[in-house]
Amino acid sequence: MEDHTQDLKVIVFQLNNEEYGVPVSRVGSIERMQPITRVPRTASFVKGVMNLRGVVTPIIDLRERFDIGGATYDDRTRIIIVHLEDMEVGLVVDAANDVIDIPGGTIEPPPEVVGTLDADYISGVAKLERRLLILLDLEEVLSDQEMKQLQSIEG
């Protein structure tokens, strides 16, 4: 991923009272909750597709993706549209409200054990004063393999 000695601009979002970050360069836009059309026979964390200004965009619920329990959507719920290679996917998060610069030196490699999360999704952890920011590895989050595995399990 990005060079760790350089500053990194990230979008900060909340998920289950923890703060996460994705690089600004990967984010297309942040949307409010919109009607989502369910797509049958897909993994449970795939909420469906929505109409993003004329483009049919798949939506993933990050809570369910990380297995930290589904939440009800409210006014603060946001959909972060990220793009990776030729994919464009929306991530449902509890809230997204900040853009910050992380100095390169403060990013540490993912610790062995981080709460309930599988460390695969984490590319690093940034310590900022009293905040702890988990940096997501989008490639892992959106990895094909995971999808296929889940698909085969479900049928």
Place this chain on the structure above:
Amino acid sequence: MEMSQYLEVFIEESKEHLQTVNDSLLKLEKNPEDLTIVSEIFRAAHTLKGMSATMNYQDLANLTHKMENVLDLIRNNKIQVDSDLLDIIFDAVDDLEAMVGDIASGGQGERDVQHVVGKLERIEEGEAPAKVQSEQIVSESKEVWTSEISYELTIDEFQRTVLMESAEQGFINYEITVSLTKDCMLKGARVYMVFEVLEQIGEVAQSAPTVDQLEEENFDLQFKVLLLSTHEEEDIQARILKVSEIDSVDIKKVTAEDYVSDQEGVANSASHDHFVDDSNEQSRKKEQAAIAVKEKGAVSKESNNQEASPQKAAQSKTIRVNIDRLDVLMNLFEELVIDRGRLEQISTDLNHSELQETVERMSRISGDLQSIILNMRMVPVEQVFNRFPRMVRQLARDLNKKVNLVVEGAETELDRTVIDEIGDPLVHLIRNSLDHGIETPENRLAKGKPEEGNLKLQAYHSGNHVFIEISDDGGGIDRDKVLNKAINNGLVTNEQASGLSDQQVFDYIMSSGFSTADQISDVSGRGVGLDVVKNTIESLGGSITIDSVPDKGSTFSIQLPLTLSIISVMLVEVQQEKYAVPLSSIIETAIVKKEDIMHAHNKQVIDFRGSVVPLVSLEDVFEVPQEVDKGDYYSIVIIRKGDKMAGLVVDSFIGQQEVVLKSLGNYLQNVFAISGATILGDGQVALIIDSNALIK
């Protein structure tokens, strides 16, 4: 045969082929070892040869043929590729381009190509290209002579009259070529002096390059003038040679008739420029043989540009538009269709009469726009069909069979992308029918059929599809033979085999490595082809079915979508969710009472017009959350795949609508029974059902 209708296609395709040759030759120079490039050039040249022979452009065909021979030697490693060799081939290509340009501007494509042909022949006979090429430089200066005539031929009516009159008055017309010495310092001055000398003894009617360019020293070492004079050749020569730094003077007599005969060329000042480019080009080639090829490329481009201007006049009614641009236009229009749907919905909700009128008007206009855009991409299937009569005749002769080809519906139009792809599959199918389908005359007579077999090629519209059928009245397909082969190949077991319908059995002949021909012929029967045909057609969103009756014949029926992006669907509701079912797969809709639903093998079926149709509950298949209880009536959409049917149980029908097919994105691929999505008038996404996946 009347060829004019093919002329445009011929010109277009020839240019494409020449472009391919040009590009590939450049590539070849970089990778002289790469024989696949040679094959590519060879193919393009071969096609060009065939086309021009068909169109009766003999010079074009001859030159291409010679070029092909040389390419063949390269291909077979008989000679090595080097830049000298490529120069010669490039020369040939330039000539070919000039000929095609001539044809495009209404000429006959005739051209003196002996030099190039000679060179190619000598290479063919084993002479080293370098030697041929170096001699060529000497001969090329002569070529400048001959080709210069064509430049000077651009003299206008007036000048020609002057020539003729002067001849009557006892003047002799001389064409004089003056070469300056290589170290000539003051070319402009020498030119001036030569002109002064000439004007003392006669009248200079024309010069190449033009006087202006000569004065600006905008020429290499040679220039030529057309002189009207009463003096003798030797005298003129002697006078010119008195000017310093003149290398040689070449004089020959010409008459006005020399020019008249070839006067059909284009008369404009551009040709003078061409001359300058050309002569510069040649001088540079002498000095820098190494980079000659690159420059040749540039020259061929220039000549392309020059071809373009006369051509414009000939084809002013069509323009060629890159298909990519049409795709962009189509995409933008799709956005518009979505917004149109939204507007329609809003105006219905608001119930505001003025708004409704406006929206209605807009819908109508955008409907027209849609058909125009779709039509722009439509090409009559004739383009593909036209080449078949000749092919069938030739094939029938090769196979010693008598075949009568009937073509129907050639005016049927199809999307350009589909047209481009459909040619090869059709060729395969026709070859197949001729080879395997139609019997030999003796066999036919023995069976009591007329000696001459019939092959029918038919295209027609039906709904949102175009059908192309190839039917013959030949021997038909032997069901048992196909089945045995399928069992031998492990495609099907003995038990399964008995339950298969004829069509299912015939489908096997389109699986790879499958041929029922006992003997492999040149035409078909190697077991490749039909599977490719099937794949190609399916990749276009179409399907192919086979019908066959022993001794009556077979019919291959291809179903193709009219367009690939806007489709008509039936919107249905399942609980709270909306789905779109493509109209093309719907037979009809029905509402049945709960009591009328029967059970067979634990499956729900209905009696639909005498046949038993299994029901598929979309609610179950799509795991739709249950919210509303079903009433006593079932709404059913009857869909079909080939001759199989199924009834989709839904909650209600919303209606028919034109929608834009969109993909679900790269993240969600291969979702079961969903072929895509569309955006509805209210901005929401509805999924499009792939009904083929729901019928097993």
